[in-house]
Amino acid sequence: xLFFFTMxxxxxxxxxxxxxxxxLRVDFPVIEGRFMDKKDYFRLPSELQLVVRKExxxxxxxxxxxxxxxxxxxxxxxxxYTVKGNHQMPHMAATGVxxxxxxxxxxxxxxxxxxxxYNFGDTIQYIFRIDPNPTIEKEFKLYLPxxxxxxxxxxxxxxxxxxxxxxxxxxxxxxxxxTSIAQGACASRPAMAWTTILQQAVGMPxxxxxxxxxxxxxxxxxxxxxxxxxxxxxxxxxxxxxxxKGISDDEVRARIQYAARKLRxxxxxxxxxxxxxxxxSDQYVDQSRRDLVTKLxxxxxxxxxxxxxxxxxxxxxxxxxxxxxxxxDFVDGTHPTDGGMLxxxxxxxxxxxxxxxxxxx
Amino acid sequence: xLFFFTMxxxxxxxxxxxxxxxxLRVDFPVIEGRFMDKKDYFRLPSELQLVVRKExxxxxxxxxxxxxxxxxxxxxxxxxYTVKGNHQMPHMAATGVxxxxxxxxxxxxxxxxxxxxYNFGDTIQYIFRIDPNPTIEKEFKLYLPxxxxxxxxxxxxxxxxxxxxxxxxxxxxxxxxxTSIAQGACASRPAMAWTTILQQAVGMPxxxxxxxxxxxxxxxxxxxxxxxxxxxxxxxxxxxxxxxKGISDDEVRARIQYAARKLRxxxxxxxxxxxxxxxxSDQYVDQSRRDLVTKLxxxxxxxxxxxxxxxxxxxxxxxxxxxxxxxxDFVDGTHPTDGGMLxxxxxxxxxxxxxxxxxxx
Numbered sequence: 001x002l003f004f005f006t007m008x009x010x011x012x013x014x015x016x017x018x019x020x021x022x023x024l025r026v027d028f029p030v031i032e033g034r035f036m037d038k039k040d041y042f043r044l045p046s047e048l049q050l051v052v053r054k055e056x057x058x059x060x061x062x063x064x065x066x067x068x069x070x071x072x073x074x075x076x077x078x079x080x081y082t083v084k085g086n087h088q089m090p091h092m093a094a095t096g097v098x099x100x101x102x103x104x105x106x107x108x109x110x111x112x113x114x115x116x117x118y119n120f121g122d123t124i125q126y127i128f129r130i131d132p133n134p135t136i137e138k139e140f141k142l143y144l145p146x147x148x149x150x151x152x153x154x155x156x157x158x159x160x161x162x163x164x165x166x167x168x169x170x171x172x173x174x175x176x177x178x179t180s181i182a183q184g185a186c187a188s189r190p191a192m193a194w195t196t197i198l199q200q201a202v203g204m205p206x207x208x209x210x211x212x213x214x215x216x217x218x219x220x221x222x223x224x225x226x227x228x229x230x231x232x233x234x235x236x237x238x239x240x241x242x243x244x245k246g247i248s249d250d251e252v253r254a255r256i257q258y259a260a261r262k263l264r265x266x267x268x269x270x271x272x273x274x275x276x277x278x279x280x281s282d283q284y285v286d287q288s289r290r291d292l293v294t295k296l297x298x299x300x301x302x303x304x305x306x307x308x309x310x311x312x313x314x315x316x317x318x319x320x321x322x323x324x325x326x327x328x329d330f331v332d333g334t335h336p337t338d339g340g341m342l343x344x345x346x347x348x349x350x351x352x353x354x355x356x357x358x359x360x361x
Numbered sequence: 362x363l364f365f366f367t368m369x370x371x372x373x374x375x376x377x378x379x380x381x382x383x384x385l386r387v388d389f390p391v392i393e394g395r396f397m398d399k400k401d402y403f404r405l406p407s408e409l410q411l412v413v414r415k416e417x418x419x420x421x422x423x424x425x426x427x428x429x430x431x432x433x434x435x436x437x438x439x440x441x442y443t444v445k446g447n448h449q450m451p452h453m454a455a456t457g458v459x460x461x462x463x464x465x466x467x468x469x470x471x472x473x474x475x476x477x478x479y480n481f482g483d484t485i486q487y488i489f490r491i492d493p494n495p496t497i498e499k500e501f502k503l504y505l506p507x508x509x510x511x512x513x514x515x516x517x518x519x520x521x522x523x524x525x526x527x528x529x530x531x532x533x534x535x536x537x538x539x540t541s542i543a544q545g546a547c548a549s550r551p552a553m554a555w556t557t558i559l560q561q562a563v564g565m566p567x568x569x570x571x572x573x574x575x576x577x578x579x580x581x582x583x584x585x586x587x588x589x590x591x592x593x594x595x596x597x598x599x600x601x602x603x604x605x606k607g608i609s610d611d612e613v614r615a616r617i618q619y620a621a622r623k624l625r626x627x628x629x630x631x632x633x634x635x636x637x638x639x640x641x642s643d644q645y646v647d648q649s650r651r652d653l654v655t656k657l658x659x660x661x662x663x664x665x666x667x668x669x670x671x672x673x674x675x676x677x678x679x680x681x682x683x684x685x686x687x688x689x690d691f692v693d694g695t696h697p698t699d700g701g702m703l704x705x706x707x708x709x710x711x712x713x714x715x716x717x718x719x720x721x722x
Contacts, residue, residue, distance in 0.1 A: 118451060
């Protein structure tokens with residue numbers, strides 16, 4: 001049925017009478033979910049290109065966590081865009097790697113998800129249909145692909161309908177610096193990444209600095225984050241400290257210490273949350289993986305204990321127990337399913353409430 | 362990191378010293394999850410090829426819900442196989458469409474999931490590594506692809522290790538006749554389909570007769586199911602009665618009546634569970650979809666009421682409220698995420714417990 005619909009919509013003869021809008025050709029910044037404004041869909045500013053490792057820079061071109069808002073009275077909204085990389089990964093569907101997600105605002109707090117009929121050709125196309133009830137202007141938010149680089153994107157509505165991009169929300173964001181899990185693997189679509197679920201739940205901007213296998217608590221990133229205005233910093237890098245990265249346990253300890261001190265000095269009022277390794281679903285049949293999780297989580301707690309004993313304030317810990325992933329919450333043993341993403345988001349949300357309560361004391 | 366691992370394992374020089382085993386070349390039936398024994402991975406017997414519609418026959422070649430058991434003392438298990446269709450769909454990852462899932466039995470009730478390192482080439486390969494602790498024979502269960510046709514499959518262990526297929530469990534199965542959701546869309550891997558989660562939870566065989574867009578409560582299938590020995594029949598076809606299928610509301614009513622009466626006559630002791638349409642996640646922005654769900658669920662309840670009033674026993678109803686999918690439980694508006702699949706399975710499990718309790722009265 002879906003295929004039938006797709007053909008029907010994509011061959012719509014009226015599509016020649018569509019007005020197209022480019023979010024990068026507007027006088028004000030539209031793209032939310034990053035610290036800088038640039039005429040691209042990257043997550044790091046150009047000046048970091050020569051500062052961070054090549055792998056980090058390349059991954060920062062993935063549009064994970066970026067979104068854009070607009071107002072329209074149209075009942076059919078089109079998005080067409082091109083991406084640079086493969087449309088999908090074996091364990092992550094094209095709708096998650098390269099897809100978009102659209103939400104319609106129903107009230108101040110409430111957003112409804114809108115179905116997109118998609119076509120993953122050389123140009124990716126989504127067509128969203130909204131209730132053709134009284135045509136009034138509504139607010140929309142579009143989330144961009146989690147694991148691909150968007151090259152050129154355009155939004156279309158039929159001629160005669162209003163369309164207006166919304167200036168990005170410039171409130172100090174929550175920053176998440178982490179791994180592939182933070183970047184969004186293996187959500188089925190952008191809004192199922194735990195960072196996006198969290199962003200929607202708390203209703204404030206969030207900057208996703210998840211860099212697949214390269215979220216390694218690196219000085220360059222920590223120094224840069226320390227200079228930015230944020231409201232909370234989540235450091236969720238432990239799952240990337242696997243053998244093969246050539247990083248010793250002592251180095252992991254040093255990076256935790258550096259990050260904690262640097263961020264607390266740079267922005268003394270901004271809480272820092274260190275997240276434990278949430279585990280693997282195959283750790284029951286693979287002792288070495290069970291041991292790795294235990295070791296890293298022990299290291300983290302030992303280092304946080306040192307900081308707490310030395311009176312460094314505003315450092316928080318999210319335990320793997322609080323995240324609570326179980327055997328049914330993993331796609332491939334390492335990356336959460338959509339169900340796992342919901343648990344991950346909920347645990348972070350609960351912890352953030354706790355942190356703010358403590359802060360108000 | 363995963364890629365590195367893959368290369369390492371697939372180029373393993375020892376792989377030439379592997380013994381390969383074909384589950385279809387064994388003296389006893391190995392493939393579980395279907396009523397017949399055949400030297401293929403199809404779900405319907407050959408005699409149905411000219412009885413059911415072509416679409417149903419073609420979909421019955423997808424190995425959804427099929428599994429095979431074996432015993433081995435190997436700590437590395439390989440699976441290689443070829444499939445006939447596309448490896449993935451835009452909204453469903455290759456690991457779900459064409460992948461396999463392996464579980465190790467820890468105790469009578471407990472199974473642990475084993476990670477597979479995969480390579481989706483012309484031949485699909487999975488390599489599973491099990492704790493290299495005391496090499497003892499363990500029991501394994503492999504689940505086959507949800508949305509593809511397996512052509513040739515072979516299991517490999519290093520020379521010198523034991524390997525033995527287990528004869529299929531021939532207990533009367535639970536039968537699920539349904540749609541794409543029942544077939545497994547959009548689980549990230551075979552064991553995340555709700556039918557498989559349910560099968561594992563209740564620890565008995567289950568026959569998955571989910572036929573993508575073609576689960577239409579058809580006479581041919583109902584007649585065939587009525588002749589088979591089963592322990593419970595779940596009919597979950599409502600989501601396929603969409604406009605475009607050319608099936609009137611009266612015809613839907615007639616099919617519900619026919620199925621209920623035929624199955625209760627054929628096997629008077631076997632309970633029949635009719636499942637409501639669990640809804641769409643875009644039904645809040647699309648009135649027509651909200652209306653369709655409401656209409657179909659009303660039709661179902663009205664028809665069941667008639668049967669109950671006429672004293673037809675053993676007919677049960679699973680409501681959409683009991684399944685309880687919400688906006689976060691859908692991949693594309695229609696098909697559950699892995700989280701949605703867990704809710705679907707749990708609702709069925711709870712209902713089955715209720716049905717058996719009632720039966721014992």
